[in-house]
Amino acid sequence: MADAFFEIDGERFVPTELTRGPWDPDAQHAGPPAALLGRAIERRALDEGDAGSRRGGQVGRITFEILRSVPLAPLTVTTEVLRPGRRVEWLGATLSDAEGEVMRATAWVFRSDPVEIPPGLASEDPASPARVSPGPSGDGLPPGPEAGEQSDFFPTGQSVGYHTAMEYRFVTGGFLEPGPATVWMRMRHPLLAGEEPSPLQRVLVAADSGNGVSAALDWRHYLFINVDLTVQLHRMPAGEWVCLDAITIPEPSGVGLSDTALYDERGPIGRATQTLLVAERRPD
Numbered sequence: 001m002a003d004a005f006f007e008i009d010g011e012r013f014v015p016t017e018l019t020r021g022p023w024d025p026d027a028q029h030a031g032p033p034a035a036l037l038g039r040a041i042e043r044r045a046l047d048e049g050d051a052g053s054r055r056g057g058q059v060g061r062i063t064f065e066i067l068r069s070v071p072l073a074p075l076t077v078t079t080e081v082l083r084p085g086r087r088v089e090w091l092g093a094t095l096s097d098a099e100g101e102v103m104r105a106t107a108w109v110f111r112s113d114p115v116e117i118p119p120g121l122a123s124e125d126p127a128s129p130a131r132v133s134p135g136p137s138g139d140g141l142p143p144g145p146e147a148g149e150q151s152d153f154f155p156t157g158q159s160v161g162y163h164t165a166m167e168y169r170f171v172t173g174g175f176l177e178p179g180p181a182t183v184w185m186r187m188r189h190p191l192l193a194g195e196e197p198s199p200l201q202r203v204l205v206a207a208d209s210g211n212g213v214s215a216a217l218d219w220r221h222y223l224f225i226n227v228d229l230t231v232q233l234h235r236m237p238a239g240e241w242v243c244l245d246a247i248t249i250p251e252p253s254g255v256g257l258s259d260t261a262l263y264d265e266r267g268p269i270g271r272a273t274q275t276l277l278v279a280e281r282r283p284d
Contacts, residue, residue: 004193005032005165005205012074018189020072020161022154022212028070029162030103033095034229035191035204036077037105038062040093042200044079045109057089057111059200063230065104073097087111123235123267130234130268135245135261136180144265145169145184145241152176154219165189166206171243173214180247181213186240199236203262206242207231207272210260214246221281224248224256226274237264250278 002016013036021029038059045057076096083090088110095103120127131141148169154176156163166185173181185206191197197205208229217224243263250256256276262269 002160002189004190006036006192008192009074012076013192014074015072017072017158017160018162018165020158022156022158022161022163024069025158026072028072029208030064030066030070030226030229031162031205031208032191033070033075033103034064034105034208035197035201036075037064037093037095037103038107038200038204039191039198040077040079041091041105041107041109042198044081044091044093045089057109058236059233060108060110061230061232062105062107062200062204063228065228066226067101067103070095070102071097075102082106123269128267135182135263136247136259141267142171142182142184142243142245142263145186145243147171148184151183166209168213169241170213175213175215178216178218179214180245182243182245183209183213184241184243185209186242199238200233202240203231203233203237203242203269206244207260207262208274210244210246210272211248211256211258211274211276213244214248214258214260216248216250217278222250223277223279223281224250225277226258227277228275229272230274231262231270231272233262233270235269237262237269239265241265242269244272248276250276254278 005018006013019028019032079093082092091107093105123130148171151170151174153163169184171182244260246260248258256278258274260272
């Protein structure tokens with residue numbers, strides 16, 4: 001049994017069976033490779049920028065374009081500075097297999113000094129409007145993971161995969177219950193052996209599950225595949241648990257949207273959206 005989502009082989013990242021997605025035994029769930037690109041963005045942000053910018057910073061928004069199915073095969077990661085800046089920098093990262101690119105990411109990294117703002121506005125302040133505004137399911141600030149329950153996963157035919165590498169606690173909904181859902185998720189394994197996952201990595205591993213946990217259509221008869229993922233974070237999560245309050249909206253045009261409010265145990269941290277291809281499954 002693997003003890004991490006990826007193993008390092010020189011300059012390559014070799015996915016383990018823990019990355020396997022639920023629909024194709026030879027393909028990854030998009031969460032782990034998204035986290036791998038997020039890791040690359042964070043590491044590039046620590047480098048001295050072309051404009052002499054300060055090291056570090058916080059990712060405020062990261063968008064992934066899923067160019068094709070991400071295989072269970074060795075991958076390489078490249079990064080670049082798309083727009084240098086002292087306070088705001090735009091970074092890019094690409095994930096490739098032997099045949100070319102499989103996923104791209106672009107991220108805005110903010111390097112701002114601490115700012116004093118009036119009481120009642122920051123998300124962790126009990127009076128903050130962010131704490132009373134409901135997520136897409138309409139239930140407001142969710143209770144913690146201790147209030148959630150485990151739920152049976154889709155029958156994948158695989159005993160090991162992303163579905164076993166993550167822990168789930170549903171507050172509302174469930175994998176086999178169509179409709180909006182609120183679920184707490186945390187990694188059972190690190191992204192890379194010997195590395196503690198960063199807060200950003202913990203969010204990205206989970207955030208791509210929005211359309212899965214809140215599926216509005218029967219997966220046996222329909223496809224609802226996301227071609228992208230955008231995560232906006234006004235605050236990095238504290239602790240291991242990340243909450244997804246998600247809803248999926250399919251349209252008869254064949255286009256859909258998954259909208260997910262993100263929380264940690266202290267309150268709201270951001271939002272995630274996915275654009276979906278919606279189609280009827282073809283008979284075998």
